[in-house]
Amino acid sequence: MNLDAMLRDKRVIVLCGAGGVGKTTTAAALGVAAARAGRHVLVLTIDPARRLAEAMGLKENGPEPTTVPPERLYADGPQGEGRLDVWMLEPRVIFERMVRKLSATESAARAILDHRLYRFLSELVAGVQEYAAAEALDSFLTDGHYDLILLDTPPSRHALDFLEAPGRLARFLDDRVISLFGPDSSRTGRLWQGAQALVGKVLDGVFGGGFAQEMRTFVGAFGGLFAGIRLHTERLRAQLASKDAAFLLVTSPEAAALREATFFKDTLLARGLPFAGYVLNRSWAREDGLAPAANLKPHALNAVDTDAVLALEHLAGVEDARATAHRSLLARLAEGLPLGAMAIAAPDAGADLEDFRGLVHLGEALTVA
Numbered sequence: 001m002n003l004d005a006m007l008r009d010k011r012v013i014v015l016c017g018a019g020g021v022g023k024t025t026t027a028a029a030l031g032v033a034a035a036r037a038g039r040h041v042l043v044l045t046i047d048p049a050r051r052l053a054e055a056m057g058l059k060e061n062g063p064e065p066t067t068v069p070p071e072r073l074y075a076d077g078p079q080g081e082g083r084l085d086v087w088m089l090e091p092r093v094i095f096e097r098m099v100r101k102l103s104a105t106e107s108a109a110r111a112i113l114d115h116r117l118y119r120f121l122s123e124l125v126a127g128v129q130e131y132a133a134a135e136a137l138d139s140f141l142t143d144g145h146y147d148l149i150l151l152d153t154p155p156s157r158h159a160l161d162f163l164e165a166p167g168r169l170a171r172f173l174d175d176r177v178i179s180l181f182g183p184d185s186s187r188t189g190r191l192w193q194g195a196q197a198l199v200g201k202v203l204d205g206v207f208g209g210g211f212a213q214e215m216r217t218f219v220g221a222f223g224g225l226f227a228g229i230r231l232h233t234e235r236l237r238a239q240l241a242s243k244d245a246a247f248l249l250v251t252s253p254e255a256a257a258l259r260e261a262t263f264f265k266d267t268l269l270a271r272g273l274p275f276a277g278y279v280l281n282r283s284w285a286r287e288d289g290l291a292p293a294a295n296l297k298p299h300a301l302n303a304v305d306t307d308a309v310l311a312l313e314h315l316a317g318v319e320d321a322r323a324t325a326h327r328s329l330l331a332r333l334a335e336g337l338p339l340g341a342m343a344i345a346a347p348d349a350g351a352d353l354e355d356f357r358g359l360v361h362l363g364e365a366l367t368v369a
C-alpha cells in the first residue's frame with residue numbers, strides 16, 4: 001500500500017516519532033493531500049509551529065475545529081468535494097467538552113467544571129495531554145462526521161500512552177481518590193475510617209480547612225462520569241487496533257530519531273497496533289531536486305572561474321554522498337517491514353513551508369512517492 005491509498009482507505013492515521021522530526025507538519029501535509037483527494041478530513045494537532053498554524057488559519061483555544069477555507073484548499077484549481085478541518089488539542093477545552101457530553105444536565109456539568117478542584121485534578125493526573133487526545137479522537141471517530149482523522153502526538157516516548165491514559169485516569173480516581181472520599185465507599189472498618197480522617201486532616205492542613213469535604217463532593221460528582229470514560233477507552237482501543245487505523249512513524253535521518261522510531265515500532269507491534277511504516281522526513285533520499293556532481297563536470301571544463309566551479313563541484317559531491325547515505329537508510333528501513341507497511345522519503349521543503357502552498361507541495365511529494 002502507498003500513502004495515497006492509505007489516505008483513501010483509512011479512517012484514522014496516527015503520527016508518532018521523536019521531538020522535532022516533523023510529526024505535526026506531516027499530519028498537516030497528509031491532511032491537505034487527503035482533503036484535496038476528496039475526503040472529509042480532520043487534523044488533530046498539538047502545538048503547531050506558528051507559521052504552520054497561520055498557514056492553516058488555526059485558532060488557539062478554539063472550542064471546535066476550524067475549516068480551512070475551500071479557496072485556500074483549492075487555490076490552484078477548481079473546488080473539489082473534499083474538506084479540511086483542523087483542531088488544536090487543548091486539554092482544558094477537550095475536558096470541558098467531555099464533561100458536558102457525559103453529564104446528564106448542564107447544571108451537573110457546571111457543578112464539575114466550576115469546582116476549584118476540577119483544575120487541580122485535571123492538572124494532577126499524569127498524561128493529561130495524551131488523555132485529552134484520546135478523548136477527542138474517540139469523540140470524533142464515534143460521531144462519524146469525518147472520513148479520515150489524522151492524529152498528531154506529543155514528542156515523548158509516552159505518546160502512545162494515550163491508549164492507556166483513560167484507564168489510568170479512571171484507576172487513579174478509583175483507587176486513590178474515590179476509595180478515600182467517594183460517597184458510597186463501602187469500607188467502614190475503624191482502621192479505614194481512621195485513615196480517612198487522617199488524610200482529611202492532612203489535606204485540610206495543606207490546602208486549607210474544608211478541603212477534604214470539598215474533595216468528597218467533587219469526587220461524588222466526577223465519579224458519575226467513570227462509566228463513560230471506561231466505555232470510551234475500550235471503544236477507542238478497538239478502533240485503533242482495527243484495519244481502519246494506521247500508525248505512521250515519522251523520523252529524520254539522524255541516529256537519535258531513528259532509535260526513537262525503532263522504539264515506537266516495537267511498542268506498536270507489542271501492543272498489536274497496525275504499524276503502517278516510516279516517513280523519513282527532510283531526507284535527501286529522493287531523486288528529485290538534487291544536482292549530482294557529475295552534472296557539473298562539463299561546466300567545469302568551460303568555466304572562466306574554475307575555483308568557484310571546483311568549490312561547487314565539491315559541494316555537489318557532499319550532497320551526492322549524503323543522498324546515497326539517505327537512500328541506503330531508506331532501503332534499510334524498508335527491510336523487514338510487516339506486510340503492507342512502507343518506508344517513504346519526504347523531501348526537505350525548506351522555506352516552501354512558509355505558506356499553505358508549501359503544505360500542498362509536501363502532501364503531493366508524500367503521496368506520489
Ligand SMILES: Nc1ncnc2c1ncn2[C@@H]1O[C@H](COP(=O)(O)OP(=O)(O)OP(=O)(O)O)[C@@H](O)[C@H]1O
Binds near residue numbers: 018022155282
Ligand atoms: N519536510 C520538511 N521540510 C522542511 N521543514 C520541515 C519539514 N518537516 C518539518 N519541518 C520543520 O521542522 C520544524 C519541526 O517540525 P514539526 O513541528 O512538524 O515537528 P514535530 O515532530 O511535530 O515537533 P514536536 O515534536 O516538537 O511536536 C518546523 O519548523 C517545521 O517547519
Ligand SMILES: [Mg+2]
Binds near residue numbers: 023046
Ligand atoms: Mg508537533
